[in-house]
Amino acid sequence: MSSAAPIVLVGAGLAAWSTVRELRKLQAEVPVVLITADSGDFYAKPSLSNAFAQKRTPEQLVSTSAAKMAETLNVQLMAHSRVTAVDPQARSVQVAQGEAVHTVAYSALVIATGAQPITVPLQGSAGASAMSVNSLDDFSKLFLALGGHGISAGSSENNSKTVLIMGAGLIGCEFANDLAVGGHRVHVVDPGVRPLAALVPESLGLALQATLAELGVRWHMGTTVQALNNSEAPGPCLTATLANGETVQADLVLSAVGLRADTRLAQAAGLVCERGIVVDAHLQTSAPAIYALGDCAQYASAGGRTLPYVMPIMQAAKALASTLAGTPTPVVFPLMPVAIKTPVLPLVVQPPPPEANGQWVRDDAQTAMTGEVWRFVNAVGAQCGFALSGKATARRLELIKTTGV
Ligand SMILES: Cc1cc2nc3c(=O)[nH]c(=O)nc-3n(C[C@H](O)[C@H](O)[C@H](O)COP(=O)(O)OP(=O)(O)OC[C@H]3O[C@@H](n4cnc5c(N)ncnc54)[C@H](O)[C@@H]3O)c2cc1C
Incomplete structure (x- = not known):
């Protein structure tokens, strides 16, 4: 049995578990x-936004x-434990586990604390009731609030709910599709002119809007x-007032306005952070022996x-594992549509x-x-991005080959 300080990972999402696996x-x-604040159960987070259509319960989403x-x-797991501080000089972390506080020394520390949902402050008596889904625990709350499964698309049963989704980005659109197929009535509110405005060409955003409207x-x-x-009126219990003067009655508001890298721990420890924890090509932070990856x-x-x-996490986890095992390995990200x-x-x-211009x-x-099939063409005529819809999505590998980095 080695007496050396262990490699310590903070978090139990895809980033932390993939690094250990590698x-x-x-x-x-x-x-x-x-060390993780949640249960540590392994689940694929992308499945949170297609579980209603597939009639999967929160328990069924846990794969291991x-x-x-x-x-x-062969990991010592500290679940339901929160790392509250990192001491880069002493090479240790402080962990709150219930009432107890522990100090755990590390030989290398991996910060994989994910992201936090951005919240938009709302006025009104129910302003604080909007939910976000960025973890299995969040999903369990949503699942419960919607009464689980038991209804299907087009159902007129009373137990179908009205959900107002704030945000027509990737996650907002995925939930809109999933909840509508799951039998719920869905409203989407977004300041943009069309869904996915920042991500895909206008025509594809409008096509998605029309197709979801048909649903x-x-x-x-x-x-x-x-x-x-x-709301005091009978029916859905919330009234949302929109900036354009409209009102929407809803049972539940789901906020999907974006995520922000969770840099709190790193920042408090004096590590350089900008939009996320800044890491070099070897995934090392500004402090020796402290690494970060994931959201x-x-x-x-x-x-x-x-x-x-997900894909960048898999690349980063492989490179970091090699570095931790003694072979310094820079991460290289291929094109990852x-x-x-x-x-x-x-x-x-x-x-x-x-x-790109x-x-x-x-x-x-x-x-x-x-x-x-859409290609993003830059000022000198080179393809540096692409977007595909419907059956054309099967051609992604072909398009990757013709895209310059
Ligand atoms: C609804 C949804 C759908 C998505 N769909 C896709 C998709 O289709 N394709 C795709 O590529 N990506 C998708 N993503 C993004 C992808 O799931 C994430 O990039 C990825 O899961 C992030 O993993 P992570 O390990 O970095 O963070 P997380 O999974 O957020 O893990 C963070 C971990 O850190 C722990 N933690 C945080 N702070 C502390 C602390 N102080 N002490 C101890 N523990 C702490 C948390 O408890 C948690 O275990 C989706 C995301 C969402 C929300």
Whole structure:
């Protein structure tokens, strides 16, 4: 048994568990401690926004229990424990576990604290009641508030609910599709002119809007929710007042206005943070022996961007595991298109780099009734992004090959 300080990971999301999994392929025995504020159960977070259509319960979303993960990966798990401080000089973290406070020393520390939902302050008696879904626990609350499953699309049963979604970005659109298929009435409110305005060409955003409208989704674009009050009228218990003067009655408000990297722990420890915890090509923060990856990180290898998606986490976890196992390995991110899980109109997008100057052009030769192909072409005529819809989403590998980085 080694007496060296363990590798300590903070978090039990995809980033932390994937790093341990990759590390165990390289080093079976090095001591590893994983500290997490939640249960530590392993689940695929993307399934949170398609669980209603698939009639999956929160319990069914857990693919492996925390205890099984810890046993299989030979990890000392501290669940329901919050890291409250990092001491980079002493190389230790402070952990609150119920009433108890522990100090845990590390040889290397991996911060994988994810992101926090952005909240928009709302006026009114129910202003604080908007929910966000960024964890299995959040999803369990949503599931309970909607009365579980038991209704289907087009159902006129009384137990179907009215949900107002704030935000027509990726997560807002996915939930709109999922909850509508799950039998609920859905309103979406967004200040933009169309859904996914920042992500896909205008025509695809409008096509998604029209297709979801056919499913019953009601759109309130170009406006915002200003106030949320408990309703005195019979029916749904909340009244949302929009900036354009409209009111919408709803049983529940789901806020999907975006996520912000959770840098609180790192910032308090004096690590350099901007939009996320700043990490170099080796995923090291500004402090020796402290690394970060996942939704909390801002990657030098991605031009200083955050990359809050699954594929970048898998790449980062592999590279970090090699580094932790003694072979310093920089992370290299290939092109990683994002799939938008709106089954009524599936979309895949490889956004152009933020600095790219150009425009979306539809490839008419490749576009069919069943799906469109769009290329983002920069000022010198090079393709540096693409967007696909419907059946054309199957062509993503082909499009990756023709896209320059
Ligand atoms: C609804 C939804 C759908 C999505 N769909 C897709 C998709 O289709 N494709 C895709 O690529 N990406 C998708 N994403 C994004 C993807 O799921 C995330 O990028 C990824 O799961 C983030 O993993 P993570 O480990 O970085 O963070 P998280 O999963 O958020 O994990 C953070 C962990 O840190 C713990 N923690 C935080 N602070 C502390 C502390 N102080 N002490 C101890 N523990 C702490 C938390 O308890 C948690 O265990 C989706 C996200 C959402 C919300």
